[in-house]
Amino acid sequence: MFFNSLEFLLFLPTVFAAYWILNLWTDRPRGLQVQNLLLLVSSYVFYGWWDWRFLSLIAFSTLVDFAVGLQIAKANAREISADAPEEARSRTAKRWLWVSLVVNLGLLGYFKYANFFIENWIEAWSDVGVHMDPWSLKVILPVGISFYTFQTLSYSIDIYRRRLQPTKNLIDFAAFVSFFPQLVAGPIERASALLPQISAQRKFKYEEGVSGLRLILWGMFKKVVVADTCAIYVNDVFANYTDYSGPTLMMGAVFFAFQIYGDFSGYSDIAIGTARLFGIKLMTNFKTPYFSRDIAEFWRRWHISLSTWFRDYLYIPLGGSRVGKLKAVRNTFVIFLVSGFWHGANWTFMVWGLIHALLFLPLLLSGKNRRNVGDIHGMPTVRELGGILVTFAAVTMAWVFFRADSIADAFGYFGHLIFGNGMGLGNRMLLASSCIGLVLFVDAILWLKPNILLLHFKVVRWTVYALGIFGVLLAWSDDSTQFIYFQF
């Protein structure tokens, strides 16, 4: 089920109503369990709407990590004394952790990467003159597999590191893994943040509900109005880049930058807003990333749940930046390449990751990677504005590799951008440019946090909401595209 579908428009109020009616009995024995069971069933319906067969994968991953979590905790308790240092690890626990790693990464590898490796294997042999018949596994990539496997993995790893106690309640754990607002495209939540909220009694708060609805509307606006409008031009420009002029290709890349931002941050906003309706707080996934002053700041503001996941479970275990320069450089390349590969089984994503690593490297080597950590106060300086523009240009350039079908296409795109002649999109880009202007305007408000007095008046707020709803309604098309990050 997609957030931008009619089914979801009926599904959400139904589950919302049932959920809070059940909340009336959560102070009774098993009341909370029934409410969590409803969350679990709703989440499975939400996912199964796309393809019910793949529910078995979620269920399998859930059962494995539930059992592994308990076993790791048991082994830790048996083999490590309470006053042992934090780094102490149990050998049995390690074996159990391997079970979780093999199962989750195995599922991910089989469904997402098997065909990529087979194709490259055959191609590599054909390069040395050994020709093999092309073949591939007939597998469909299950929606959201990269997200929920990372979520379950983090649960087992945190228990192994003794930072989390396992839950003994299977329903709570299954609801945590499959919580429908963030099941298919994140934010990738940590068990330490989400599981306690699911295990505790929730209370409806009016302010939370309203802010949730506001986030849902803004997310829908970004997806339906901004991303889908940009997509019309992006699809045309990237499919026929040889026909278009340099400035048009440049605009095509900018449109894609806003398409993917509108699409993915829109999804995250809807997810966070929906969770708030159920009294559950999810982590922020985007913080006005295109106002970043350097590439390091960009990664602290873009897909935060994934970048912090990689930081905590890959970068820091490898030594992070607090090792020798050479190792720090290695770690940087590892994390960006893995991040690229996480997005999809295509060399284009690897190159995208590589470009980001190369952009990050000067900051790392000069020790300036944490120069722009805090939020900006007041108006930005000219230097900061320059940094924002340069960072945006670099990120947009990298997006071309992300969007192109192949590396050759990406280079072809740049070749035509610099040397090519062709037609322009002309006035057709007006609508998409207006949408981008609008999203930048709102993001600038979120970034600079000015106190807009007018918004204190209810009638002004409601008018803005109504216009937002009409915008979504008018831009909504029966053949609206699905969210880009579903394919990851």
Place this chain on the structure above:
Amino acid sequence: MKRLIEQGTFFFAFLVLTAIALEGWLHVRMQDRRAHVLEDWPDMHNLEADLVFLGNSRTAEHLIPTVACEGLNQSCYNLAYDGYSVQMGAYRLDYLLRNGKRKPKFVALQVDLSFCLGDGTQRNFPMKEGVLRYFLLDQIGINRYFRNYANWREWDAYVPLLRYKGFPLMFFKHLLGWNRWDRRSELGFWHTPKDIRFQLPEAPKNKDVNVPLSGIDSVCKANDIKLIGIIPPSPQSSFQPSDSALDSLARTMEIFDFSDLFAGRESEFFYDDAHFTLEGSEIWSEAVNARLKMLESSAAKDSLHFQQP
């Protein structure tokens, strides 16, 4: 929760009122809708034509009546409409019968798949341009002709603003009171230029399905109008109905099949995979003219005078 329900209800009422206010504004900006109707469909009022052509852009833009009817003893009129499919053809014929000065004697109907099957949806711009404004109040009785469209939903038509779903520019244009795109041609950005690029389709579609005529055949029969089927040139015959569908059509009307007219020279006469260059249009119109002349002479031989007294 009580407060949320309460405020939600108020907001919903506010939303509906705002939507109605916007509809009101649309109405004011497009005052005298009846005038707009006449403006949109002027060709059918008091029309006197013996032969009318019905079809979509392939006929509207490329069948040149002065060439196609040259030397005939008939007055001709091209009633085809850019962007439409057969439902609108049926509607325009019905409208003509009700509002024309006299009934036509012949209807030449484009019977290729691009028109008769279309995709039964209301996605393209010209179509929305022509009919959107009439849906809400079902002016000119237009809605029933669209009910059998694949994505027709009653509530899309009758709920305020919802019928503009997917066409935001059209909404703003109507809100500004601009009736047609070309009204503001000096502000070219409202106009979507055509993507001029010819690509030969990979394989002919030739769908083996019946070619729906949306009742045009029975209307013609009831009004004693002779129906002729015209299949315009198609690259690799991609819009040509299958042989079985053609056989079935041929039992109800005479078919002029020009699907192979440009075979092997597609890139010379097509500028995209459906439309022709000016030279292509002229060649096709001449070919139609030749067939009409043959029809006229054979009708004369059979003493079924092609030209009515």
